[in-house]
Amino acid sequence: MLRYSQLKLPVGHTRDQLIQAVTKKAGGKKPENLRIIKRSIDARKKPELYYIYTVEASFSNEKQILKQKKGGWVKAPDINYSFPCHRKSLTVSDEERPVIVGAGPAGLFAGLVLARHGFCPVIFERGDPVGIRQQHVEDFWDNNILDPESNVQFGEGGAGTFSDGKLNTLVKDRMGRNHFVLNELVRHGAPEEILYEAKPHIGTDILKSVVASIREEIKERGGEFHFRTRVCGLIQSSASPGPDRQITGLMLSTQEGEKEWACRNVILAIGHSARDTFYMLDRQEVPMTSKAFAIGVRVEHPAEMINISQYGEGYPEFLPAASYKLTHQCANGRGVYSFCMCPGGYVVNSSSEPGRLCVNGMSYHGRDGINSNSAIITTVTPEDFSDKGPLAGLMFQRKYEELAYKAGQGRIPAQLLGDFRRHCPSSGFGKILPAVKGEVRLADLWTCLPDYICDSLIEGMGAFGKRIKGYDREDTILLGVETRTSSPVRIMRDDNSQSILRGLFPCGEGAGYAGGITSAAMDGLKVAEAVAKKIVEN
Numbered sequence: 001m002l003r004y005s006q007l008k009l010p011v012g013h014t015r016d017q018l019i020q021a022v023t024k025k026a027g028g029k030k031p032e033n034l035r036i037i038k039r040s041i042d043a044r045k046k047p048e049l050y051y052i053y054t055v056e057a058s059f060s061n062e063k064q065i066l067k068q069k070k071g072g073w074v075k076a077p078d079i080n081y082s083f084p085c086h087r088k089s090l091t092v093s094d095e096e097r098p099v100i101v102g103a104g105p106a107g108l109f110a111g112l113v114l115a116r117h118g119f120c121p122v123i124f125e126r127g128d129p130v131g132i133r134q135q136h137v138e139d140f141w142d143n144n145i146l147d148p149e150s151n152v153q154f155g156e157g158g159a160g161t162f163s164d165g166k167l168n169t170l171v172k173d174r175m176g177r178n179h180f181v182l183n184e185l186v187r188h189g190a191p192e193e194i195l196y197e198a199k200p201h202i203g204t205d206i207l208k209s210v211v212a213s214i215r216e217e218i219k220e221r222g223g224e225f226h227f228r229t230r231v232c233g234l235i236q237s238s239a240s241p242g243p244d245r246q247i248t249g250l251m252l253s254t255q256e257g258e259k260e261w262a263c264r265n266v267i268l269a270i271g272h273s274a275r276d277t278f279y280m281l282d283r284q285e286v287p288m289t290s291k292a293f294a295i296g297v298r299v300e301h302p303a304e305m306i307n308i309s310q311y312g313e314g315y316p317e318f319l320p321a322a323s324y325k326l327t328h329q330c331a332n333g334r335g336v337y338s339f340c341m342c343p344g345g346y347v348v349n350s351s352s353e354p355g356r357l358c359v360n361g362m363s364y365h366g367r368d369g370i371n372s373n374s375a376i377i378t379t380v381t382p383e384d385f386s387d388k389g390p391l392a393g394l395m396f397q398r399k400y401e402e403l404a405y406k407a408g409q410g411r412i413p414a415q416l417l418g419d420f421r422r423h424c425p426s427s428g429f430g431k432i433l434p435a436v437k438g439e440v441r442l443a444d445l446w447t448c449l450p451d452y453i454c455d456s457l458i459e460g461m462g463a464f465g466k467r468i469k470g471y472d473r474e475d476t477i478l479l480g481v482e483t484r485t486s487s488p489v490r491i492m493r494d495d496n497s498q499s500i501l502r503g504l505f506p507c508g509e510g511a512g513y514a515g516g517i518t519s520a521a522m523d524g525l526k527v528a529e530a531v532a533k534k535i536v537e538n
Contacts, residue, residue, distance in 0.1 A: 001076035002062055007053040008042065012316055022057055025072065026065050031057035040198030041319070046312030049319070081176035084529050085536045087118040096538065097122060098531050099250065099263045101231050104158020105517045106508025106524035107269035108214050109181060113528050115221035119535065122263075123223065124252065126230035126274075127155025130211045137162060141437045144410060146354060149228065153273040153352035156227070157211035159484070160517040162350070164342045164363040165202035167194055169518040177522040188213035191365070199323060203365030229254050231270075231277065234284050235262075236501065247503040264503045265531050269524060271510040272487035273352050275394055287492040287500055288390035291512055294339065294485045295400065296377030296457060297445060298347045298359050299417075300477040301470065302432060303372040306343070309468045321367040324374070328463040332452060334378050336460030339485060341374035343367045347479050349412050349438030356401035358483045359412055362437065371435040375482040376464075378456045393488025403448035404481040412436060413443035413481075418474030420445060421458055430475025445480045487512045497530040505531055 004025055009018060023030045038054040056076045059065055065073050098114055100107045103125035114121040126149050127133055133155035136147045148154075152162045167185070169178065185202065186192050189210045194200035202210065215225060233251030238244060249262045270277050281288060303321050310322035321343030328336045345363035361373050385392035407413040414434060419426040425444040434440050446454050457478075465472030490512030497505050507513065507527040514520035 001056045001058050002065060002073045003037065003054065003056045003076040004073050005054045006072075007055060008050045009053065011041065011049045011051055011319060013051070018053070018055075022055060026057070026059060027068055027071070029059050029061055029065065031059055033058050036196040038198055039196050043311055046310075047314060049311060049315065079173065079176040079179060081180035081525070083113050083117050083532070085117065085532050087532070087536060095248075095262045095264050096535050097263065098265045098267060098528075098535065099124065099261070100267045100269060101250075102158070102269035102271055102274075102508070102510070103156045103215070103225070104269060104271050104508065105160060105521040106158075106514065106527075107267065108157075108211065108218070108524070109184070109521040110267050110269065110507065110524035110528035110531075111218045111223055112184065112214055113525055114532060115218045115223040117532065118222070119532060120222035120224070121218070122261075123218070123225050124229045124231060124250075125156055125225065125227050127151070128227055129215070130156040130161060130208050133157070133161075134208060141349060144439055146351060148352065148354060149230065151352050152348060152350040152360065153271065153484070156215065157207065158271050158520070159273065159350070159360075160520075161207050161211060162204055162348060162362055163360055164340065164345060165204060165207045165365075166340065166516065167200040167202065167518045168198075169516060169522070171519045171522055173522075177525045178518060180525065181518055181521040184214070185210055188217070201363065201365075201367075203367070204362055205364045226252075226254075231280075232258065233280060234286070234501070234504070235260065236284070245501050247501055265505070265535060266503060267505045267507050267524075267527055267531060268491065268511060269507040269520075271508070272484055274510055275353070275398070278391060278394060278489055281491065282389075282391055286504065289490050289492065290382045290385065290390050290392045291488060291490045292379055292381040293393060293488050294377035294379045295397070295449070295453060295481060295483045296336075296375055297449070298361060298373050298479045298482055299376050299461075300347060300371045300373045300432060300434060300479070303344045303370060305470050306372045306468070309470070321372060324468060326464045326467060328460045330456045330459045332456060334452065334456045336376060336378050336456050336463075338464075339375040339377050339482075341372070343372045344369040345371070345373055345435070347373050347412070347434065347436045349436075350484065351401070351405075353398075353401070355405055356398060357405040357408060357410070357412065358397075358401050358481055359479050360482070360484065369435050371432070373435070375485065376457060376460060377482055377485055378453050378460075380453075384450075390489060397483045397488055400448055400450075400481050401483055407443040407445070407448045407480075408441045411439040411441040412479050413445060413448060414440050414477055414479045415443060415445045416474060417461060417472060417476040417478055420454070420478055429477065432475050432477055434477055434479070436479070440479070445478055448481055486515050496534075497527045498534075
């Protein structure tokens with residue numbers, strides 16, 4: 001197979017035209033087969049719009065094509081994911097059997113590869129299976145009735161299930177883990193285009209069935225799921241902290257009461273919002289450290305306005321809702337940037353604790369909502385936290401989520417940008433109406449964010465208005481607060497992905513080693529490999 005990059009074709013071209021372009025680049029030799037590796041939209045000369053392709057193709061005369069002067073063809077890299085070991089039999093009672101805490105992308109992909117290679121993992125998830133979880137989430141959005149154990153943050157699929165389902169990652173893929181994750185998502189029902197789109201996404205409506213399909217394969221291969229089961233304690237071989245401590249079991253809180261589960265290998269994939277679990281780990285002296293994250297607001301604009309800005313007037317209607325990425329360095333030294341942009345999406349109430357409120361963005365696969373939204377956020381560091389210690393960032397999040405809940409009287413607090421600049425609560429919406437999952441109440445967002453964040457947001461929005469026409473319009477809707485951008489904690493682990501508490505393997509976004517669906521799933525694979533090696537070697 002050979003690879004060719006930077007192949008440009010007008011949007012709206014046919015498959016035959018793509019083949020003709022590849023044939024021309026190969027000196028007139030038609031490819032025997034052709035695969036798209038990457039596709040992105042080039043709008044630099046709008047309204048002339050192009051797709052830029054990276055393709056792989058096989059030819060009968062590949063050596064001659066490679067010798068073409070300025071041909072542009074190279075040998076296609078051969079990166080195939082390989083799990084390091086296999087165990088043919090493992091009894092259910094075996095204490096070495098791997099336990100996975102959390103059924104988000106990290107936990108599910110760790111469980112998938114362990115199940116495929118004979119390790120029969122046990123997965124504990126505090127929330128519900130994704131179908132039942134959907135009912136709890138919709139009840140919360142419609143009636144403001146929160147289930148603290150099954151919501152936008154907790155339950156099968158993790159927080160990413162009720163988000164845009166974005167799959168892009170900056171993690172280097174030398175081991176083929178990224179390709180494996182995307183291919184498995186397609187195998188379980190995701191659209192094939194995620195394998196090559198530059199900014200792939202699935203969407204909440206499709207993600208739910210993908211997650212359920214992965215669960216069923218894990219079960220068919222000997223894995224075991226326990227829902228509504230929260231880990232409330234660790235059982236250790238020694239009460240004294242030190243390098244000889246070994247995990248020997250878990251204390252579980254179930255609907256029937258508390259019980260013990262004997263185990264010696266635990267993948268801790270708890271997600272970034274399992275705050276009670278972080279407190280428990282701190283009490284049991286599992287090494288953790290506070291880390292930087294970002295907070296801010298969600299902003300909403302008409303999707304049509306963003307499309308015209310990115311594609312130009314009269315753009316083809318078949319193009320997907322446009323995305324953007326914005327950054328600005330403020331005079332106060334802080335950076336402001338867009339995050340988790342949701343074209344044609346919704347702002348959602350993503351709270352998981354009574355008396356506290358936070359928001360996120362979500363899109364369905366079609367991304368055909370009337371508005372596009374994005375988080376506009378500013379990084380905060382341990383120096384900004386009034387508390388100290390490993391959970392200082394968590395307490396910082398909670399403080400401003402409590403203020404947001406109060407500002408909105410239990411509903412999402414919203415404010416127009418013009419009023420935000422003037423430090424006064426809004427009394428009504430302008431031409432932009434909110435596209436929201438959950439109830440909204442007009443408020444003053446200055447009451448639920450630090451002043452330095454508000455000042456940074458105002459400056460950033462003004463700068464972004466110079467890059468996207470109308471971005472800083474007076475009736476732009478701001479909704480708060482966005483606090484769960486990443487974990488406020490890192491659970492320390494060594495080069496073998498293991499905590500100083502032997503047998504405990506911190507994993508994924510909650511442990512501070514990932515940032516999104518794909519990177520969390522990739523970390524799940526990495527940690528599963530380490531657990532499998534430990535079990536086999538012992």
